[in-house]
Amino acid sequence: MTDTAKSPFWPTKSPVRRSMDARNSVFNRLSLRKSTPMESLPKQLHKNWKITDFELGRKLGKGKFGKVYCVREIETGFVCALKVMDKRELLNYKVEKQFVREIEIQANVRHVNCLRLYGWFHDHRNVYLILEYAAEGELYKLLKSKRRFDDITASYYTFQVASALSYLHKKHIVHRDLKPENILLHFNNQIKLSDFGWSVYAPGHSKRTTMCGTLDYLPPEMVEAKTHDEKVDVWALGILLYEFLVGRPPFEEQNSSTTYKRIAKVDLRIPSFVSPDAADLIRKLLKYEPEKRFRLSEIGKHPWILKNRLHWPSTFMGLENT
Numbered sequence: 001m002t003d004t005a006k007s008p009f010w011p012t013k014s015p016v017r018r019s020m021d022a023r024n025s026v027f028n029r030l031s032l033r034k035s036t037p038m039e040s041l042p043k044q045l046h047k048n049w050k051i052t053d054f055e056l057g058r059k060l061g062k063g064k065f066g067k068v069y070c071v072r073e074i075e076t077g078f079v080c081a082l083k084v085m086d087k088r089e090l091l092n093y094k095v096e097k098q099f100v101r102e103i104e105i106q107a108n109v110r111h112v113n114c115l116r117l118y119g120w121f122h123d124h125r126n127v128y129l130i131l132e133y134a135a136e137g138e139l140y141k142l143l144k145s146k147r148r149f150d151d152i153t154a155s156y157y158t159f160q161v162a163s164a165l166s167y168l169h170k171k172h173i174v175h176r177d178l179k180p181e182n183i184l185l186h187f188n189n190q191i192k193l194s195d196f197g198w199s200v201y202a203p204g205h206s207k208r209t210t211m212c213g214t215l216d217y218l219p220p221e222m223v224e225a226k227t228h229d230e231k232v233d234v235w236a237l238g239i240l241l242y243e244f245l246v247g248r249p250p251f252e253e254q255n256s257s258t259t260y261k262r263i264a265k266v267d268l269r270i271p272s273f274v275s276p277d278a279a280d281l282i283r284k285l286l287k288y289e290p291e292k293r294f295r296l297s298e299i300g301k302h303p304w305i306l307k308n309r310l311h312w313p314s315t316f317m318g319l320e321n322t
């Protein structure tokens with residue numbers, strides 16, 4: 001039996017292994033807090049997982065730190081996604097603490113439009129996240145293939161993302177990295193907001209200073225290095241809506257300093273093919289002053305949403321109260 005087989009962790013004290021110990025202590029703390037209620041899963045799923053509990057299906061994709069597979073829990077047949085991440089990679093990129101925070105936040109999120117994290121486990125090599133399976137994959141790919149969405153589709157997606165963000169904000173969670181790449185789709189065009197890697201739990205009215213997210217989606221307060229709060233997500237929703245309807249974000253430029261300048265000036269140019277109602281909502285979301293941005297809880301009352309929701313799929317029923 002090797003040392004590694006004897007213990008799930010690294011036993012010796014070489015420099016590399018010391019840092020592996022540190023890494024494992026982070027993951028151990030995490031596994032001790034395995035308190036995620038899993039009410040939507042069969043009771044048997046509350047247990048200490050191991051990789052052999054799952055039957056591996058097709059690979060769904062590859063991210064920075066590992067691969068994602070469609071899997072079936074053998075005992076119950078429950079289909080989910082398993083994200084397999086190499087501990088060494090997480091450690092090399094010094095993201096283990098951020099990763100733990102991401103898990104702790106996502107584990108507490110329960111909304112039909114937020115990707116569920118059902119549980120996690122780890123072995124000597126990998127950390128595994130048991131995630132809700134989003135059958136239709138990335139929204140980004142769909143947008144690229146369609147170039148842009150029509151008003152009915154864009155309004156349906158926008159409303160669902162707004163519902164997810166509104167829910168998160170009520171729980172004092174700021175997502176901070178909204179973009180098409182971080183949105184997955186389930187059947188019937190149901191949105192699943194994912195990737196809580198930049199999210200932060202900010203109770204009270206605390207303001208943050210970390211600059212994070214993706215350049216094209218940064219709000220003026222971040223490019224100007226001011227403090228920010230949950231209104232950064234409202235700005236990002238405006239960028240997302242513009243991208244849905246136009247096919248590219250509004251301040252996109254060859255060089256990033258020009259993008260920064262355009263964001264700070266809110267140099268917004270909306271093409272004439274965008275309907276006036278949609279343009280109105282974009283402008284109301286993309287306000288320079290965070291406190292003047294449209295309230296997410298009011299989005300269902302905006303004329304563009306009201307007009308288009310008549311054409312949303314009937315499966316929309318039931319979403320309204322979430």
Ligand SMILES: Nc1ncnc2c1ncn2[C@@H]1O[C@H](COP(=O)(O)OP(=O)(O)OP(=O)(O)O)[C@@H](O)[C@H]1O
Binds near residue numbers: 062131137
């Ligand atoms: N729950 C899921 N259901 C269906 N497909 C998924 C799911 N999670 C991930 N995928 C697919 O796997 C791909 C890789 O996901 P992953 O989260 O590892 O990478 P990522 O989105 O690029 O994030 P990161 O930048 O953090 O690595 C996604 O782009 C998506 O296509």
